[in-house]
Amino acid sequence: MRRNLLVLIIGLLLGAVGTFYFLGAWRSRTLPGVPLRPPDQSNDASSTVAVTIEEKFFDSLLGTIFQQLGPPQLKLSQNFGQRPMQPIAFQNSCNSVLALNPEGNNVKTGVRFTGGKITAPLAFTGSYSILTSCIQFKGTARATVDLSFDQEKQTVFGRLNIDELVLDNVPALLSSLITAFVRKTIDERLNPFAVLRVSQLALSLPIQASGGSLKARVKDVRAEVQEGSLKLYLTYDFTAERENPG
Structure with a gap:
């Protein structure tokens, strides 16, 4: 019992120190523009149109990607902390890739609209070179999505926030470090992402009878x-x- 507790404490300490050393100070990327708010029922809606997106749309979209293009892959960066020198353990031939899978451990990758929130269950596999070994891992994550609108860019942006991440088959001593790498990879490689370019929905109509145009x-x-x-x-x-x- 005492030995197991000691291993757990050492693992937590190594994970914390390793995360700081390899990743440095990490801050989640902010969304451009202003956060999306609920509809204002008190304002005149005569110049407002509604666009509805259903979960089935994302099921079809992701299904096509997985079947015809293959699992999306994110390269685990070799210089997260942007340090001039990296330990030699991070310079070998391990491919260091995070791959998004259709499903795993009873979790199906997708987008869900429920409880007033946008959630994204994720299943993934990957590998990373650490301590002269290539660590193969798999896991699942539960994420939420925040939305914003940048009027100048005429784009609705999204940001994926990892709320919970669980790794399988990873040694306890390395779990917290690899978890931090996965979180940072998702944030840096994906966020922010364009959800809808409303510039494509802009109007420019010639009104010949009035000798002008409406925009x-x-x-x-x-x-x-x-x-x-x-x-x-x-x-x-x-x-x-x-x-x-x-």
Whole structure:
């Protein structure tokens, strides 16, 4: 009992020290623009349109990716801490890749809209070179997604936040270190990501009878998470321009 407790304490200490040494000070990337808020029921909705995205859409999208393109892969960076020198254990031939899998350990990778939140269960496998050995690992994660709207870029962005991560078949002494590498890889390689480019939904309509054109540009985006679907409310700013007589 005492020996097991000692091994656990040593593992936690090594994980904490190793995480700081190899990763340095790490801060999660921020979202551009402003966070999406719930729809404002008090405002005039005459210039607002709603776009609904269902879970089935993401099931079909991810299924096509896994079947036709293969599992998405993220390279585990060799210089997370941006240090001028790296230990030789991190310079061998281990491929150091994190691969997203369709499912694993009764967890199916996907996107879920429930309880007023956007959640993303993930299943993955990977490898990393550490202490002259190539550590093969697999695991699952539970993540939530935050959304924002950048009006200048006319884009809705998302950020994946890992709330829980569980590794299988990883020695206790290395578990916390590899967990930190996986978390940081997902944050640096994926965040932030474009969810919807609303610039593609802008309008420019010639009004010949009035001798001009009507333009509409998205000025605000709100979000409402319903059970099984996400509803985005796009509010437009309308402008009109008269054509110069030729």
